[in-house]
Amino acid sequence: MTIKSESVSLEDARRIIAAGEAEAASIGQPSNIAVVDAGGNLVAHVRMDGAWLGSVDISINKAFTSRAFDITTADLAEAAAPGAQFFGISGSNGGRVMIFAGGVPLRVDGRVVGAVGVSGGSGAQDQQVADAAAAGF
Amino acid sequence: MTIKSESVSLEDARRIIAAGEAEAASIGQPSNIAVVDAGGNLVAHVRMDGAWLGSVDISINKAFTSRAFDITTADLAEAAAPGAQFFGISGSNGGRVMIFAGGVPLRVDGRVVGAVGVSGGSGAQDQQVADAAAAGF
Amino acid sequence: MTIKSESVSLEDARRIIAAGEAEAASIGQPSNIAVVDAGGNLVAHVRMDGAWLGSVDISINKAFTSRAFDITTADLAEAAAPGAQFFGISGSNGGRVMIFAGGVPLRVDGRVVGAVGVSGGSGAQDQQVADAAAAGF
Amino acid sequence: MTIKSESVSLEDARRIIAAGEAEAASIGQPSNIAVVDAGGNLVAHVRMDGAWLGSVDISINKAFTSRAFDITTADLAEAAAPGAQFFGISGSNGGRVMIFAGGVPLRVDGRVVGAVGVSGGSGAQDQQVADAAAAGF
Numbered sequence: 001m002t003i004k005s006e007s008v009s010l011e012d013a014r015r016i017i018a019a020g021e022a023e024a025a026s027i028g029q030p031s032n033i034a035v036v037d038a039g040g041n042l043v044a045h046v047r048m049d050g051a052w053l054g055s056v057d058i059s060i061n062k063a064f065t066s067r068a069f070d071i072t073t074a075d076l077a078e079a080a081a082p083g084a085q086f087f088g089i090s091g092s093n094g095g096r097v098m099i100f101a102g103g104v105p106l107r108v109d110g111r112v113v114g115a116v117g118v119s120g121g122s123g124a125q126d127q128q129v130a131d132a133a134a135a136g137f
Numbered sequence: 138m139t140i141k142s143e144s145v146s147l148e149d150a151r152r153i154i155a156a157g158e159a160e161a162a163s164i165g166q167p168s169n170i171a172v173v174d175a176g177g178n179l180v181a182h183v184r185m186d187g188a189w190l191g192s193v194d195i196s197i198n199k200a201f202t203s204r205a206f207d208i209t210t211a212d213l214a215e216a217a218a219p220g221a222q223f224f225g226i227s228g229s230n231g232g233r234v235m236i237f238a239g240g241v242p243l244r245v246d247g248r249v250v251g252a253v254g255v256s257g258g259s260g261a262q263d264q265q266v267a268d269a270a271a272a273g274f
Numbered sequence: 275m276t277i278k279s280e281s282v283s284l285e286d287a288r289r290i291i292a293a294g295e296a297e298a299a300s301i302g303q304p305s306n307i308a309v310v311d312a313g314g315n316l317v318a319h320v321r322m323d324g325a326w327l328g329s330v331d332i333s334i335n336k337a338f339t340s341r342a343f344d345i346t347t348a349d350l351a352e353a354a355a356p357g358a359q360f361f362g363i364s365g366s367n368g369g370r371v372m373i374f375a376g377g378v379p380l381r382v383d384g385r386v387v388g389a390v391g392v393s394g395g396s397g398a399q400d401q402q403v404a405d406a407a408a409a410g411f
Numbered sequence: 412m413t414i415k416s417e418s419v420s421l422e423d424a425r426r427i428i429a430a431g432e433a434e435a436a437s438i439g440q441p442s443n444i445a446v447v448d449a450g451g452n453l454v455a456h457v458r459m460d461g462a463w464l465g466s467v468d469i470s471i472n473k474a475f476t477s478r479a480f481d482i483t484t485a486d487l488a489e490a491a492a493p494g495a496q497f498f499g500i501s502g503s504n505g506g507r508v509m510i511f512a513g514g515v516p517l518r519v520d521g522r523v524v525g526a527v528g529v530s531g532g533s534g535a536q537d538q539q540v541a542d543a544a545a546a547g548f
Contacts, residue, residue, distance in 0.1 A: 009186050042193045045182040049146050049277060053314050054342025056179045057367045082356045090365045099362035123359035139280040139387055140460060142312075146277045175279075176313015177464050205465025219493045222534035225510035228501045230468045231368075250276055283460050316467045319456040323420050330453045 007038035008106055008114035012137060016106070016116055017046055019136020023129045024048060024120065031120030031129050032059035035106075038113050040067045048120070055119035061096045062103030062117030062130075068093065070112045073103035074127055102126030104134045144175035145243055145251035149274060153243070153253055154183055156273020161185060161257065161266045168257030168266050169196035172243075175250050177204045185257070192256035198233045199240030199254030199267075205230065207249045210240035211264055239263030241271045281312035282380055282388035286411060290380070290390055291320055293410020298322060298394065298403045305394030305403050306333035309380075312387050314341045322394070329393035335370045336377030336391030336404075342367065344386045347377035348401055376400030378408045418449035419517055419525035423548060427517070427527055428457055430547020435459060435531065435540045442531030442540050443470035446517075449524050451478045459531070466530035472507045473514030473528030473541075479504065481523045484514035485538055513537030515545045 008016070013035035024031040030051035035043045042063075047056055062073050069076060079086040080099040090099045101123035106114040116137075118130040145153070150172035161168040167188035172180045179200075184193055199210050206213060216223040217236040227236045238260035243251040253274075255267040282290070287309035298305040304325035309317045316337075321330055336347050343350060353360040354373040364373045375397035380388040390411075392404040419427070424446035435442040441462035446454045453474075458467055473484050480487060490497040491510040501510045512534040517525040527548075529541040 010183055011186075013183075039190065041184070041190045042182060043184050045179065046147055046150075047178070047180050052343050053176070053178045054339065054367055054371065058363070061366060077361070080362065090362045095365050095369060098366060100360050138283060139286060139382060140283045140311075141278070141280050143276040143278050146275060149276060174277075174313070176311070176315060178313060202465065206463050223511050224488070225491065225501045226469070228506050229472060229509060230465055232506060234465065245276060284457055285460075287457075313464070315458075315464045316456065317458050319453060320421055320424075321452070321454050327450065327452045 005038055006108060006111070006113050008035060008043060008137070010043055013044040016133045016137045017044060020116065020118060020129050020133030021046070021048060023132035027125060027128065029121035029125050029129070031118050031126070032056050033129070033133060034059040034063045034117045036063040036067050036115050038067070040064050043114070051120045058098060058119035059102070059117045062098045062119060063115045064096050064117070065098045066103035066105045066115035066117065067112060068097070070105055072101070072105065073098050074101035074123070077101065102130050104130040106134055106137050142175055143245060143250050145172060145180060145274070147180055150181040153270045153274045154181060157253065157255060157266050157270030158183065158185060160269035164262060164265065166258035166262050166266070168255050168263070169193050170266070170270060171196040171200045171254045173200040173204050173252050175204070177201050180251070188257045195235060195256035196239070196254045199235045199256060200252045201233050201254070202235045203240035203242045203252035203254065204249060205234070207242055209242065210235050211238035211260070214238065239267050241267040243271055243274050279312055280382060280385070280387050282309060282317060282411070284317055287318040290407045290411045291318060294390065294392060294403050294407030295320070295322060297406035301399060301402065303395035303399050303403070305392050305400070306330050307403070307407060308333040308337045308391045310337040310341050310389050312341070314338050317388070325394045332372060332393035333376070333391045336372045336393060337389045338370050338391070339372045340377035340379045340389035340391065341386060342371070344379055346379065347372050348375035348397070351375065376404050378404045380408055380411050416449050417519060417522070417524050419446060419454060419548070421454055424455040427544045427548045428455060431527065431529060431540050431544030432457070432459060434543035438536060438539065440532035440536050440540070442529050442537070443467050444540070444544060445470040445474045445528045447474040447478050447526050449478070451475050454525070462531045469509060469530035470513070470528045473509045473530060474526045475507050475528070476509045477514035477516045477526035477528065478523060479508070481516055483512070483516065484509050485512035485534070488512065513541050515541040517545055517548050
């Protein structure tokens with residue numbers, strides 16, 4: 001018996017990204033925003049003009065991380081701190097696990113169907129933009 | 138004396154991707170479409186619903202390759218064939234050099250200001266979608 | 275509408291490196307010095323005779339990091355410390371993010387047009403050489 | 412009993428690069444030129460204005476390859492062709508082995524003390540620039 005699943009579509013991803021962009025613009029912080037599907041694979045990415053080049057990779061991998069462990073990267077950060085139970089997890093998955101704020105799972109009736117990752121500002125800004133993006137879903 | 142240059146914006150990238158998507162839809166071949174800037178860094182990416190997962194990386198790296206060498210990946214493919222002058226180039230740049238059709242430089246008055254990469258169908262389809270995308274610029 | 279930008283030239287890079295070398299020589303600390311352009315791509319690198327082999331990569335990646343996030347790597351170091359908001363960022367971008375002193379953005383009228391990275395001595399020495407190099411721009 | 416060796420200095424590398432640049436300029440082909448020492452480690456690199464971004468990595472690795480196997484990369488290309496004895500060697504050394512023209516060992520009395528790598532034009536152009544660079548040594 002196969003497993004039925006559901007996942008964000010490109011249309012969903014665009015709505016999510018648009019909501020994130022609006023928030024990023026409102027706080028004046030150009031950002032990278034990425035959405036992955038239920039399989040953790042990239043659906044869409046944008047780098048707003050002027051956003052950091054190094055944040056392309058980070059936004060995509062924050063989204064990956066949030067789906068990979070069904071958790072916000074802010075929450076994972078606590079568990080991955082020195083002395084905490086998952087310290088060292090950032091070295092797994094070929095360096096794709098991001099352990100700082102800005103990745104948020106996307107849910108339908110509690111089930112994770114994808115994730116969004118934001119990188120471009122402070123941790124608090126990235127979280128704010130990611131929350132707004134997720135709310136757009 | 139610094140060098141003046143110009144590069145595609147996110148708005149440009151969206152117009153380019155939209156043109157590519159329209160072409161991909163018209164031939165019934167869901168595709169990944171990516172745009173990089175003048176520095177070879179990702180500006181935007183979309184994976185159309187149903188497009189291959191393995192083509193995320195390929196589309197981004199076809200775009201990178203076209204900017205990295207200011208050439209279509211179809212033309213590079215010929216130069217990178219066994220016996221040709223660049224055979225082996227696909228092993229350079231950490232495996233990011235793609236030597237099959239679907240990457241096209243984006244030009245303004247002859248100067249390369251970015252590139253588009255498409256992956257999802259046959260080489261001929263990818264080229265057709267990439268050409269349509271570039272024409273949208 | 276494309277984005278106009280500017281970037282360091284090879285001539286700029288040589289002047290920057292020469293200034294860094296003079297400082298490194300004056301403090302008796304052979305160093306690796308690298309300059310990247312506005313896209314984060316290497317423009318020039320030198321390893322002074324006797325400088326550490328392992329610092330080739332570090333100098334290039336300090337320069338990359340400073341451009342990737344428009345920040346000195348010394349400042350990034352604070353934000354990337356355990357408990358700080360970007361702890362874990364050094365695992366991003368394929369291991370290219372350096373979070374210790376010696377990378378400095380290069381600016382024209384406040385806009386980042388490249389970066390210089392220095393590695394070879396203590397953090398304080400690398401910073402001193404990088405500052406001197408940047409001042410040479 | 413330890414092994415005595417000799418290697419190119421930074422001063423040597425600069426003279427070699429200058430000779431390569433002069434040749435590249437004379438044929439109107441902006442190039443990346445890199446010099447490695449007897450240990451295969453980078454001594455110096457320049458990217459002439461307008462040279463391909465993707466050639467940064469290639470020039471450095473052509474130089475590495477020429478020293479790693481004490482051979483021109485043009486000669487290695489023949490041995491690494493499909494059906495030849497070293498076919499597949501380009502997959503070794505983490506993808507650093509370049510099997511097309513442009514890498515040339517640097518010798519003193521027949522002993523290899525480093526190598527130069529050039530990337531930016533056709534295979535014939537890269538070879539010509541690399542030969543001129545090596546002659547400058």
